[in-house]
Amino acid sequence: MRKICVVLLVVLFITGCSIQHESFKEDPQVEDSTIESQDNTNETDSSAIFPKVMFLKGNDIIRFFPDDKSDSIKEIKNTYVTVYNVINNAEREEWAIVEYIDEVNQKHHGYVMSERLSDRPNIPQYVCNQEAISDIAIGDGLEKAIIQYGDDYEVYKSEFGINYAFNKKNRDVITQIDPMSFTVKAIIVNSSGYKTKENFQVGHNAIKVIESYKSKYEMNTDQQLFNDRPESTFDIGDGYVIEFNYEPKELGEESIITSISLYNITDGDW
Structure with missing residues (x-):
């Protein structure tokens, strides 16, 4: 039974479609009223954009099926969840x-009633529009990052927040998410294809990148600004920096950018 539930959930997660309950009639434990047939299902509002981060207030349960009598997957309370789609069941609920990520970084996928979710304002504690990585800036919502960087990601928590590693095999882009607002608080890029506002990316000539940013921002020359950061760190204002790492470490014509970081210098290690 549990295996059937998981398969159903995966299908719904990928397609966002309802499934005709006739396909489950062979299992006597599944009631016909669990999921509404395709003929009777109301279509999701085409103006809705998914994924979308929403807030669940109070106590609730993530369930296997869209039914209050369905088996429990996880109890949750006063937390953000990522919504991937909405459907109507046979009772037109x-x-x-x-998706919910618990305190030990485990993902839980299932159903909660839409009426229990709200568009709680995501008021970011960290905001910096001076720089961005592929149009994602500090203070942008998590859903915007997922739309921009893709849904191939893994999630893990640290003392500084929740980290979303996109292109999880290589961790091309890692965004640190503020758990209070589910907005981006830091970004690190380890692969080419993700450009700064100045149109630079991993793989570009380090001297050209550094000279360009040196003409625009104050550079951490001789660690005069930040003792524990490389010289190729630039103060972009209000406590935020953009940092470039490169190889070989001895800066020369052969040096290329290997990573780019955008973060708040006062917010601990990144």
Whole structure:
């Protein structure tokens, strides 16, 4: 039974579609009313953009099926969840397909009733529009980062927040998410294809990058600004920096950028 539930959930997660309940009639434990047939399902509002981060207030349960009598997956309380789609069940109740990440970094996928979710304002504690990585700036919402960087990611928590590693095999881009607002608080890029506002990326000539940023921002020459940061760190204002690492370490014509970081210098290690 549990295996069937998981398969159903994966299908719904990928397609965002409802499934005809007739396909489950062979299992006597599944009631016909669990999921509404395709003929009767109301279509999701085409103006809705998914994924979308929403807030669940109070106590609730993530369930296997869109039904209050369905088995429990995880109890949750006063937390953000990522909504991937909404469907209507046979009783025309609207349920959201959600992802929740618990305190030990385990993902839980299932259903909660849409009426229990709200668009709680994501008021970022960290905001910096001076720089961006592929149009994602500090203070942008998590859903915007997922849309921009893709849904191939893994999630892990640290003492500084929740980290989303995109292109999880190589961790091309890692965004640190503020758990209070689910907005971006830091970004690190380890692969080419993700450009700064100045149109630079990993793999570019380090001297050209550094000279360009040196003409625009104050550079950490001889660690005069930040003792524990490389010289190729630039103060972009209000406590925020953009940092470039390169190889070989001895800066020369052969040096290329190997990573780019955008973060708040006062917010601990990154």
